[in-house]
Amino acid sequence: MTDYEVVIGLELHAQLATRTKLFCGCSTAFGAPPNSQTCPVCLGMPGVLPMLNRAAFDHVVRTALALHCRIDPETAMDRKNYYYPDLPKNYQISQNARPIGVDGWFDMESGGSIKRVRILNVHLEEDAGKLIHPEDTGAATSRVDLNRAGTPLVEIVTGPDLRSVEEAKAYMESMRQFLVALGVSDCKMQEGSLRFEASISLRPFGQEKLGPRVEIKNVNSVRFVLGALECEIRRQTELLNRGESVPQQTVLYDVRHDETRPMRSKEHAEDYRYFPEPDLVPLHLSPERLEAIRATIPELPLARKQRFMQCLGLSSYDAGILVEDPAIAGYFEACAALHADAKAVSNLITNEVLRELKERRLTIDAFPVRPEGLADLLRRMDAGEVSKTVARDVLTEMVATGRGAGPIIEAKGLRQIGDEAVLRALVLQAMQQNPKAVSEVRAGKSKARGALVGPVMRATQGKADPGLINRLIQELLNRPSSGE
Amino acid sequence: METHSLSAVELAECIRKRSVSALEAVESVLKRIEQLDAQVRAFVTVDADGARAQARALDEKRARGEALGLLGGVPVAVKDNICTRGLPTTCSSKILQNFVPPFDATVVERLRAAGAVILGKTNLDEFAMGSSTENSGLFVTRNPWALDRAPGGSSGGSAAAVSARMASLALGSDTGGSIRQPASFCGIVGVKPTYGRVSRYGLVAFASSLDQIGPLARDVPDAALLLRVLCGHDPQDSTSADRAVPDFLRDLDGPIRGLRLGLPREFFGEGLSREVEDAVRQAIETLRSAGAETLEISLAHSEYAVATYYLVATAEASSNLARYDGVHYGYRSAEAGDLYRLYAATRREGFGAEVKRRIMLGTYALSSGYYDAYYLKASRVRTLIRRDFEKAFQEVDVVVCPTAPTPPFKLGEKVDNPLEMYLSDIYTISLNLAGLPGLSLPCGFSSEGLPLGMQMLGRAWDESTLLRVAQAYQRRTDFHRREPKVSLL
Numbered sequence: 023m024t025d026y027e028v029v030i031g032l033e034l035h036a037q038l039a040t041r042t043k044l045f046c047g048c049s050t051a052f053g054a055p056p057n058s059q060t061c062p063v064c065l066g067m068p069g070v071l072p073m074l075n076r077a078a079f080d081h082v083v084r085t086a087l088a089l090h091c092r093i094d095p096e097t098a099m100d101r102k103n104y105y106y107p108d109l110p111k112n113y114q115i116s117q118n119a120r121p122i123g124v125d126g127w128f129d130m131e132s133g134g135s136i137k138r139v140r141i142l143n144v145h146l147e148e149d150a151g152k153l154i155h156p157e158d159t160g161a162a163t164s165r166v167d168l169n170r171a172g173t174p175l176v177e178i179v180t181g182p183d184l185r186s187v188e189e190a191k192a193y194m195e196s197m198r199q200f201l202v203a204l205g206v207s208d209c210k211m212q213e214g215s216l217r218f219e220a221s222i223s224l225r226p227f228g229q230e231k232l233g234p235r236v237e238i239k240n241v242n243s244v245r246f247v248l249g250a251l252e253c254e255i256r257r258q259t260e261l262l263n264r265g266e267s268v269p270q271q272t273v274l275y276d277v278r279h280d281e282t283r284p285m286r287s288k289e290h291a292e293d294y295r296y297f298p299e300p301d302l303v304p305l306h307l308s309p310e311r312l313e314a315i316r317a318t319i320p321e322l323p324l325a326r327k328q329r330f331m332q333c334l335g336l337s338s339y340d341a342g343i344l345v346e347d348p349a350i351a352g353y354f355e356a357c358a359a360l361h362a363d364a365k366a367v368s369n370l371i372t373n374e375v376l377r378e379l380k381e382r383r384l385t386i387d388a389f390p391v392r393p394e395g396l397a398d399l400l401r402r403m404d405a406g407e408v409s410k411t412v413a414r415d416v417l418t419e420m421v422a423t424g425r426g427a428g429p430i431i432e433a434k435g436l437r438q439i440g441d442e443a444v445l446r447a448l449v450l451q452a453m454q455q456n457p458k459a460v461s462e463v464r465a466g467k468s469k470a471r472g473a474l475v476g477p478v479m480r481a482t483q484g485k486a487d488p489g490l491i492n493r494l495i496q497e498l499l500n501r502p503s504s505g506e
Numbered sequence: 507m508e509t510h511s512l513s514a515v516e517l518a519e520c521i522r523k524r525s526v527s528a529l530e531a532v533e534s535v536l537k538r539i540e541q542l543d544a545q546v547r548a549f550v551t552v553d554a555d556g557a558r559a560q561a562r563a564l565d566e567k568r569a570r571g572e573a574l575g576l577l578g579g580v581p582v583a584v585k586d587n588i589c590t591r592g593l594p595t596t597c598s599s600k601i602l603q604n605f606v607p608p609f610d611a612t613v614v615e616r617l618r619a620a621g622a623v624i625l626g627k628t629n630l631d632e633f634a635m636g637s638s639t640e641n642s643g644l645f646v647t648r649n650p651w652a653l654d655r656a657p658g659g660s661s662g663g664s665a666a667a668v669s670a671r672m673a674s675l676a677l678g679s680d681t682g683g684s685i686r687q688p689a690s691f692c693g694i695v696g697v698k699p700t701y702g703r704v705s706r707y708g709l710v711a712f713a714s715s716l717d718q719i720g721p722l723a724r725d726v727p728d729a730a731l732l733l734r735v736l737c738g739h740d741p742q743d744s745t746s747a748d749r750a751v752p753d754f755l756r757d758l759d760g761p762i763r764g765l766r767l768g769l770p771r772e773f774f775g776e777g778l779s780r781e782v783e784d785a786v787r788q789a790i791e792t793l794r795s796a797g798a799e800t801l802e803i804s805l806a807h808s809e810y811a812v813a814t815y816y817l818v819a820t821a822e823a824s825s826n827l828a829r830y831d832g833v834h835y836g837y838r839s840a841e842a843g844d845l846y847r848l849y850a851a852t853r854r855e856g857f858g859a860e861v862k863r864r865i866m867l868g869t870y871a872l873s874s875g876y877y878d879a880y881y882l883k884a885s886r887v888r889t890l891i892r893r894d895f896e897k898a899f900q901e902v903d904v905v906v907c908p909t910a911p912t913p914p915f916k917l918g919e920k921v922d923n924p925l926e927m928y929l930s931d932i933y934t935i936s937l938n939l940a941g942l943p944g945l946s947l948p949c950g951f952s953s954e955g956l957p958l959g960m961q962m963l964g965r966a967w968d969e970s971t972l973l974r975v976a977q978a979y980q981r982r983t984d985f986h987r988r989e990p991k992v993s994l995l
């Protein structure tokens with residue numbers, strides 16, 4: 023079997039984070055009863071006209087800027103004409119001739135290094151509605167839900183720059199983080215607010231010319247995109263190995279059979295008859311406005327991650343976890359500003375805070391332990407007031423009750439026992455009760471040490487300072503065996 | 507009381523002074539409609555009960571001492587491609603025959619706010635595509651001056667209703683001459699405002715970059731009054747201009763001495779009927795005697811206007827009319843089957859021949875491989891046509907020319923020859939392509955007693971000057987005072 027170089031391009035559609043639709047005042051909230059969020063404009067009634075939602079436009083400008091695109095100071099909307107029942111006007115208002123941004127790039131991490139992906143085009147368009155088929159409802163006919171019709175979308179098209187399924191996966195995940203951090207989309211895949219389409223071709227390694235492009239439609243989750251890409255690589259490799267050529271075509275991914283099949287020609291219109299949307303005047307973008315939008319771009323995930331690693335000494339893994347959600351990263355930074363040991367902060371958040379959030383299905387904004395409270399707990403850990411194990415229980419109690427670490431430690435008597443005299447007696451007792459462990463430790467079997475620490479911990483209900491216990495064991499072992 | 511012979515300005519004044527009630531005014535035109543409309547057939551829908559209710563409400567308001575607005579109690583007819591809440595809006599098409607909008611067009615809201623009584627909806631060429639109202643998918647409207655003649659189009663129903671005194675005023679829409687040409691054919695005044703002057707929200711789109719709503723009226727002051735009410739910025743229409751609206755009525759009576767009138771030589775050439783040319787030249791003499799100066803100008807690219815228009819307008823129409831597919835509202839074919847068959851059958855059965863012809867033309871002009879040669883090229887010629895006007899208006903204040911090349915033609919005369927029909931808009935189309943304001947007003951009668959019209963074209967946003975010149979003309983003539991004697995065929 024010959025190997026070929028895989029060439030993948032991705033097209034992303036993300037729902038923009040606006041309260042209202044792109045051309046009318048209807049709500050964009052997810053999950054309302056069918057057709058309850060509609061009006062004459064998004065129903066495409068005769069006589070209605072669109073009015074552009076400036077917030078959606080600004081989101082796309084922000085996205086294009088953050089992707090280092092060239093921004094056209096005068097852009098315009100176009101009509102894309104095709105017939106489908108989920109598209110009430112039978113045309114989609116989109117951008118073709120003058121997209122908001124072109125020729126940008128996006129840096130992402132893949133396989134431990136930074137990969138630059140070209141961004142060909144960033145533009146604004148409206149979403150279609152949703153068809154509800156009889157198979158799903160048991161009804162006699164298909165129905166149309168137009169709640170989503172007219173929802174603002176940003177479309178981002180990459181160059182054919184991704185070279186493996188892994189890179190495609192990294193791109194999709196990095197893009198999601200990027201758009202969320204930028205604040206332009208919440209990117210909830212399950213609500214359809216982030217969708218991908220892929221195109222893929224294969225070519226012999228070393229060949230410059232691209233192979234025939236196969237477009238993959240109908241893939242509505244990252245998992246399906248990846249599955250479809252794997253399928254296509256297998257299918258195209260087989261064709262090429264048999265000496266056949268791959269026809270340029272559009273394929274659908276059949277999830278159930280994990281295979282791709284060519285679309286019948288009627289299933290996709292080929293001529294969209296784009297022309298300038300006469301109902302919307304061209305959009306001017308003054309340099310002042312452009313700069314004002316640029317000023318709203320926050321630090322983006324990759325840069326933030328690199329800063330966490332370089333300035334705060336976090337591992338790539340931990341930094342990656344923190345920047346996945348900009349709110350978590352923000353929480354971390356707020357805590358790190360109050361507590362100097364950033365690694366300790368990171369450890370507590372990535373291990374314990376994230377676990378609490380997950381168990382309680384909370385977002386970090388609703389997390390009852392604010393950065394001051396967490397820093398206070400960290401300080402008490404540093405001071406030896408509580409052990410790591412106890413700190414975990416204290417945190418759980420803080421989340422559950424909303425009380426501070428101090429009162430909880432006091433009330434429950436969780437303060438770490440650091441009294442040397444008390445612990446020395448307990449260690450001595452443990453050594454006397456387990457001479458076998460003592461001789462094993464003496465013989466260099468450090469594992470046996472646990473058999474000595476355990477009883478001390480049990481006797482103190484975990485409150486003993488583990489460091490101190492170890493030191494005492496060592497001291498007592500080193501002592502001339504007076505008692506024997 | 508027979509108030510239908512009063513002009514809108516007079517009627518509003520009488521109602522304000524309480525010599526006439528709004529209800530009396532409505533009853534008078536309803537009676538007129540009852541007498542005449544069986545022959546003229548201007549109305550698609552007469553909302554008699556609704557009009558009476560509106561009038562009663564206005565009379566009560568007046569009794570409480572409240573002001574009624576500029577059009578208080580004046581009965582107005584609305585072209586049936588302008589949405590009226592709760593009242594069918596058919597576009598004279600089978601495909602929208604049962605469509606009742608849940609909202610008012612912005613102009614209808616403005617009419618209501620000004621105290622106008624919405625009388626009903628008037629016939630048009632289906633989706634405003636035509637020049638004789640013979641393309642109506644419902645029925646043919648006749649010219650009140652001669653029932654065997656076309657009233658012009660596409661706002662033929664509105665023009666006939668005003669001409670026959672079945673409404674004080676009417677709204678039309680003008681994409682390539684659809685207000686001015688029927689005004690000319692029916693012997694009344696019609697104004698096509700500057701593109702962006704009047705909101706298009708609620709006007710069922712034919713060609714979005716050309717469509718504009720405007721008044722049809724018996725004389726210039728009535729047109730000025732209605733125009734004043736219609737104009738103004740609308741936040742629901744991105745192409746609507748945020749500009750101050752002059753008091754057109756107050757500005758009417760200024761002098762025209764020294765104003766320069768341009769006569770485009772391209773509009774006085776081949777194809778223009780002798781009778782029309784004589785009447786327009788006579789009218790120009792009248793304006794000269796009032797102190798205006800005249801000079802010949804050139805609108806060099808106007809010979810391409812018809813071709814350009816039929817690419818731009820049809821391209822936009824092919825997209826604008828895509829929504830009538832039987833899925834969401836309006837007519838749906840009973841011919842069941844798959845989705846494609848539903849679309850095809852609904853549109854085949856629902857649209858008339860001219861609409862289909864234009865949808866196909868426009869689809870072709872936008873198709874891949876033809877876009878550059880047709881749509882794009884037409885857009886460029888459009889720019890040249892606009893520049894012609896810009897150049898002309900550096901030399902002159904108003905352009906004067908015929909509205910239509912012929913007097914009203916016979917019904918059926920051109921209906922089988924679309925190209926000849928298209929040429930009846932030859933003098934009106936350029937204005938829409940340039941987005942400028944224009945008006946048509948009566949300037950004489952043919953030997954057969956049919957009305958003839960002249961056209962005045964103005965600078966962008968300068969409807970005031972057009973109206974002033976037109977008023978200067980009407981003060982010196984009485985063509986606008988003549989009423990058609992509608993007789994049984």
Ligand SMILES: [Zn+2]
Nearest residue numbers: 046048061064
């Ligand atoms: Zn809506």
